[in-house]
Amino acid sequence: MGPPDAILGVTEAFKKDTNPKKMNLGVGAYRDDQGKPFILPTVRKAEKIIFESGLDHEYATIIGTPDFCKASALLAFGDNSSAVQNNLNATVQGISGTGSLRIGGSFFAKWYTKSKDFYIPSPSWGNHTPIFKHSGLNVKSYRYYDPGTCGFDFKGAVEDISKIPEGGVVVLHACAHNPTGVDPKPEQWKEICQVMKDKKLFPFFDMAYQGFASGDINKDAFAVRHFLEQGHQIALCQSYAKNMGLYGERAGAFTIVCGSAEEKERVMSQIKIIIRPMYSNPPIHGARLVSTILNTPDLRSEWLKDVKGMADRIISMRTQLQDNLKKEGSSHNWQHITDQIGMFCFTGLKPDQVERLTKDFSIYLTKDGRISVAGIASSNVAYLAHAIHQVSK
Amino acid sequence: MSLFQGLGFAPVIEVFDLNRRFYADESPEKVNLGLGAYRNDDGEPWVLPVVHKAEELVVSNRTLNHEYLPICGLPEFRQAATRLALGSESVVIKENRVLSIQTIGGTGSLRLAAEFLKQKLHLDTVLISSLTWDNHSGIFKATGYSQVNEYRYWNPGTKGLDLDGLLADLQNATEKTVVILHTCAHNTTATDPSPQQWKQIVSVLKERKLIPVMDCTYQGLVSGDVDEDAYPLRLLASDGVEFLIAQSFSKNFGLYNERLGNLAIITKDSSTIDEMRSQCEMIIRRIWSNPPHHGARVVATILNDKSLYQEWKDQVIIMADRIKLMRKMLHERLVNLKTPGDWNHVLTQTGMFVYTGMTSPQVKYLTSKFHIYLTKMGRINMCAMTTKNVDYVSKAIHEAVTTQ
Numbered sequence: 001m002g003p004p005d006a007i008l009g010v011t012e013a014f015k016k017d018t019n020p021k022k023m024n025l026g027v028g029a030y031r032d033d034q035g036k037p038f039i040l041p042t043v044r045k046a047e048k049i050i051f052e053s054g055l056d057h058e059y060a061t062i063i064g065t066p067d068f069c070k071a072s073a074l075l076a077f078g079d080n081s082s083a084v085q086n087n088l089n090a091t092v093q094g095i096s097g098t099g100s101l102r103i104g105g106s107f108f109a110k111w112y113t114k115s116k117d118f119y120i121p122s123p124s125w126g127n128h129t130p131i132f133k134h135s136g137l138n139v140k141s142y143r144y145y146d147p148g149t150c151g152f153d154f155k156g157a158v159e160d161i162s163k164i165p166e167g168g169v170v171v172l173h174a175c176a177h178n179p180t181g182v183d184p185k186p187e188q189w190k191e192i193c194q195v196m197k198d199k200k201l202f203p204f205f206d207m208a209y210q211g212f213a214s215g216d217i218n219k220d221a222f223a224v225r226h227f228l229e230q231g232h233q234i235a236l237c238q239s240y241a242k243n244m245g246l247y248g249e250r251a252g253a254f255t256i257v258c259g260s261a262e263e264k265e266r267v268m269s270q271i272k273i274i275i276r277p278m279y280s281n282p283p284i285h286g287a288r289l290v291s292t293i294l295n296t297p298d299l300r301s302e303w304l305k306d307v308k309g310m311a312d313r314i315i316s317m318r319t320q321l322q323d324n325l326k327k328e329g330s331s332h333n334w335q336h337i338t339d340q341i342g343m344f345c346f347t348g349l350k351p352d353q354v355e356r357l358t359k360d361f362s363i364y365l366t367k368d369g370r371i372s373v374a375g376i377a378s379s380n381v382a383y384l385a386h387a388i389h390q391v392s393k
Numbered sequence: 394m395s396l397f398q399g400l401g402f403a404p405v406i407e408v409f410d411l412n413r414r415f416y417a418d419e420s421p422e423k424v425n426l427g428l429g430a431y432r433n434d435d436g437e438p439w440v441l442p443v444v445h446k447a448e449e450l451v452v453s454n455r456t457l458n459h460e461y462l463p464i465c466g467l468p469e470f471r472q473a474a475t476r477l478a479l480g481s482e483s484v485v486i487k488e489n490r491v492l493s494i495q496t497i498g499g500t501g502s503l504r505l506a507a508e509f510l511k512q513k514l515h516l517d518t519v520l521i522s523s524l525t526w527d528n529h530s531g532i533f534k535a536t537g538y539s540q541v542n543e544y545r546y547w548n549p550g551t552k553g554l555d556l557d558g559l560l561a562d563l564q565n566a567t568e569k570t571v572v573i574l575h576t577c578a579h580n581t582t583a584t585d586p587s588p589q590q591w592k593q594i595v596s597v598l599k600e601r602k603l604i605p606v607m608d609c610t611y612q613g614l615v616s617g618d619v620d621e622d623a624y625p626l627r628l629l630a631s632d633g634v635e636f637l638i639a640q641s642f643s644k645n646f647g648l649y650n651e652r653l654g655n656l657a658i659i660t661k662d663s664s665t666i667d668e669m670r671s672q673c674e675m676i677i678r679r680i681w682s683n684p685p686h687h688g689a690r691v692v693a694t695i696l697n698d699k700s701l702y703q704e705w706k707d708q709v710i711i712m713a714d715r716i717k718l719m720r721k722m723l724h725e726r727l728v729n730l731k732t733p734g735d736w737n738h739v740l741t742q743t744g745m746f747v748y749t750g751m752t753s754p755q756v757k758y759l760t761s762k763f764h765i766y767l768t769k770m771g772r773i774n775m776c777a778m779t780t781k782n783v784d785y786v787s788k789a790i791h792e793a794v795t796t797q
Contacts, residue, residue, distance in 0.1 A: 029460060037458040051452045056407035056438040059649045060432060062409070095497065110402055127678060134679040202396065218514035233396055247461045250685040259395025269403040276406060276528060277535035278680060279497035284650035345549055 010364050019362035023214055023380055025371040026364050028178065028343045029247060030310055035377045038310070041244045042303040046292040050285075060284050062272045062282075064093025064253075068287040070296035072238055072253035075217065076207065078225055088260040090268045092254050092275070093282040096247075097239030098127065100254035104204065104235050105135030106274045111267075114167025118204070120247045121145075121157070123170070123368065125178045125206070128171065142170070143317070145180045150336035150348045152182045153375075158195055166200045175206035175220040176342020179370040183213070189223045193230050203227050208239040213342045215311035217243075217304065233257050240290050242343065243307050249286025310374075317376040318345065324385030332392060345371050353391040361387035405617025407527065407768060415766045423764035426773040429580065429745050430649060431614075431712055434779045439712075442649050443704040447694040457690070459606020462683050464674040466655075470689040473696035474655035477619060478609060478626050478638050483658050485630045492658045492669050494677070495684045497791050499610050500528060502654040503573075506606050506637045507536040509658075510571055513672045516604065519571040520542060520562070522546040524748075524770065526580045529573055529608075544572070547582045552738045552750055553582050560597055568602040576638075577622040578611035578744020581772045585615070585743050591625045595632055605629060605636040613645045615743040617713035619706065635661055642692055644745070645709055651688030712776075716745065719778040723747070726787035732794055747773050755793040763789035 010026030022163060032038045042155040063069065073084050083089050094100030109116060118137045121130050121144030129139045142164070143156030161170060172192075177183055184192065196203060205224050211217040227234055231254070240251040254271075258264040276282070315338075322337045337345055349357070349369035357363045363384065365371045369388045411427035433439040448741060448753060451457065471493035475486060485491050496502040510516040518540035521529045524547050533541050544566075545558030563572065573593070577585055586594060598605050609624055613619040617677065620627075629636050642653040658669055677683070695701045724739040739747050751759075751771035759765045767773045 027461075037460050039458055043459070047452055051448060054440075056440050057444075057648045057650050058497040059428075059643075062406075095681040095685075098678075101681070102680055111397065113399070114396065127682070130675075157469060241461075245457050248459050248683065248686045249683065250683075256397075263395055263397055264398070266400050266402050267397055267403075270400060272406065274535075276500075277531040278500070279652065280500035280528070281498075281650065281652070283497065283652040283685035283687070286685060342688045362537045 010366060014364040017362050017364075021380070022362035022364070023375065024043040024383060025375045026363050026366060028242070028372050030242060030245060030374040031377070032183070033313065033377050035375070038245055040303065040306045042051060042293050042299050042306055043245060043289055045299060046289045048350065049292055052289050055288070059281050060093075060287070061105060062275050063268065064282045064287055065284070065291065066125035067295055068093055068291040069253060071291055073255055074223055074240055075294060076210065076224055076255070077228060078218070078221070081228075083228055083257050088258050088264055090256045090258055090264045090271060092271055093287050094237065094254045095279070096113070096241050096250040096252040097206065097237055098131065099108070099250065099282075100237035100239070100252040101128070101131050101206065101388055102135060102278075103254045103271060103274055104237055105132045105137055107271055108169060108204075108235075109136035110274070111270055112202070114168070114202075115169060117164075118169045118171055119161070119164055121173065121177070123179055124173070128206075144177070145182060145346065148350065150182075150346060152184055152188070154184065154188050155209045158191065161192065161201065162195055162199060164199060164201055167202065169202045169204050170196060171204045171206060172223065174205045174210070174224050176209035176344070178208065178342070179344050179366070179368060180346040181340030181342050181344045182346065184223070186222055189226060193227050193232070197230060197232065201237070202234045203232050206237050209342050211240055211243040211304070211307035212311055215308035217307070217340070221315070228257060233259065240286065244290060244293065244303070246286045246289060250283055250290065251286030251290050252331070292345060314343070314373050317373050317381060320378065320381045321373075321376065321385055324382050325389060328385050328389035329393065330389045341371055343374050347371055347374050347388065349388070349392060356391040359386055361390070363387055396421045402786045411766045411768065418764050420764040422785060424766065424777065424786060425764060426767045426777050426786070429644070429774050429776070431465055431644060431647060431745070431776040432779070434715065434781075436777065436779050436782070441705070441708045442669040443695055443701055443708055444646060444648065444691060445648060447701060451687070451690045456481040458688065462495070462686060462689070464677050465670060466684045467686070467689040467693055469697055471495055471655060473693055474640055475641070475657050477612070477696060478623055478640055478655075478657060479630055480620060480623070480627055483627070483630055489663045489666065490660050492660070492666050492673070493564075494656045494670075494673055495689055496654040496656050497681055497684060498643060498654045499608065499639055500532065500654070501652065501681070502639035502641070502656040503529070503532050503608065504536065504605070504680070505673065506639055507533050507538070509606065509669075511536055511538060512676065516569055516571055518542070518567065518569075519573065520544045520566055521573045522575065522579070524581045525573070525575070526608075531550070536786050546579070547584065547748070549750070551596075552735070554586055554590065556586065556590055556593070559594060560657050563594070563597045563601060563603065566601055566603055569604060571604045571606055572598065573606045573608055574625070575608045576609040576612065576625055577615045580610070580744075580746060581768070581770055583742035583744050583746040584748065588624055591628055595625070595628055595634065599632065599634055600679055604632065607628055607636060607638045609638050610641040611744045612640070613706070613709040614713050614716065614745060617710040619709065624723040630659060634714060635659055635662065642688065646692055646695075646705070648688045648691065651691070652685060653688030716775050719775045719783065722749070722780070722783045723775075723778065723787060725789065726784065730787060730791040732791040734794060745774055745776050747775055749773060749790070751790070751793065752797070754797040758793045758797045759789055762792075765789055
């Protein structure tokens, strides 16, 4: 038997629990304040538009549709992106974030001659390692999370990154680090960027939460855009699972910013050879929704509001959780709950405390103490605080 | 100085290059007989009316959301897809001896099969038919199989199946070799074994303990009858063989870009199902994590509703019949023109394509003089033939064959 997937296994166990107070803080999927999946109003509108336009279902090209790819690149790099204007971005549709990472991993394993070493932050999304290993890469790590402060180990990260041999690929979470919720500050990003330039390291960005972290798509893309401005060639994986709520429609994009428009053509041709024997060409429905939203001015402005709404609710839940823990009389420092950002919070709880949370309170989360803040509601945040206090006092 | 400076261009993929050249061609008479997609008699893509109906139901259903599907996909789709392949009365289904997984199209299904067999069962040798879909070898090579070899399939002398060659090559295969077979409408040759010949093939597969992977891309489009077209699948199942089915729903539902497929793994022992599922989930997690909703919902809606299912079967017959009509019309014209050669295979071949038997210079001539696009092996997509262009195409073939 394969081991149960750490994250999805949590949901399976949650489903079987009959306790009416149960909470699923496992999978990183957004929930509204009633604990229900949230279908963005803009997505509903886009679906109606697509259905009524009577589009056919002919094969998209291997790389997806041009308007989806262009809109994705501009979303990430900014509407005035010189990389896009100069046609330097080799952008393809990927099967959400996972598929985009897989294309990237396979491409680098095959064509990036300087190194087969990918350095991921410690900790990182659990699926990074299997995806990159299966693509044929060596997966190493650099220090990232400081369990002492429940914050960013900036010194450790810079030290480790500085030691990476020339050509090494450094995987960076653009915003809303998964699982810790701990992001570098802008000045820290600038320094990491400079170190990587000096050491000639390749930045490979994973951006699964643009808009979701701060509520502002431009702010969340700061690191990506700064690295580009400073002259790095970068790779970028984007997902629309969270920021458009399109989890099961599998819309994402993979980009390499190339040295020239001519090189971009060569890179595209090789990316196609990777995609074709995997699944031939991508599923169009989610991409059409994304493209409709991003390329229709009214829908785009509305979407920006929708995504800010989600981010604001999460920020509010962080604040309420922290307040409730104070009310419970917890003596611990819970500052990190509001310092951290995005979908997740690394509570700092130990595995045995996590187990008690699940066994005694029917609260489901991953063993590393990560909770999905998006799964908290105003109706149960007090219960959660109470439970956390009970297992940690 | 860029990091990818030394990177060369990848070889072009033939059908997409054909498309590119076709779209760039400004001739008003151009005809694209390359890519295997169905067209109506106006040469337009056809969204099946029943698909449109199902889409309306899906879009207007406010209880549906966009949450992640399970790793293995939508259960209602997987079960219905497997019933379609094996028949709802199949003993394999009744005895819970089939694992079904929703995949990203037929390609995703083949890739998952290749990965599963290699990584979990440590198989490393695959036999594909000569003159097969070019991506078959691509998929298995990309998965890392060290032995990707061919078995004989086409007899150019008889313009038919080389059964003796096929059986001999299977006989000589080592145990546990993976063998990719086309369930119906063989792509490229459009030539299928008869039921009797299938029995002989299955017998050798069993004897030599080979692992059949049945590529099932055109179910329904050959005879118009989904059960008839699935004959070899039912034969393998009733004969107690352990095998895999890689189904595509691109052609028979016209859902090309929604990427809907199903991998069915048939086992002798139902207790192995859970283990196989968990191993497949591990593989999927590293490639696409979980599959897309849309196509699966549409097809599940159709297959699980009695009257929609009947509507779909009727529309499959429309497609199959139009293809047969085009074959008839092309054949008639070539005979009337007295085009040299025996063109009977235009009538007897099955499915979307005709493997014309034309030579390379003849194919080039068709494109350069007549702006007719077909693969360099001389395969033409009959679905792209219409009552409006069949005269033009017949005359072009006649001239190519007589002058080149």
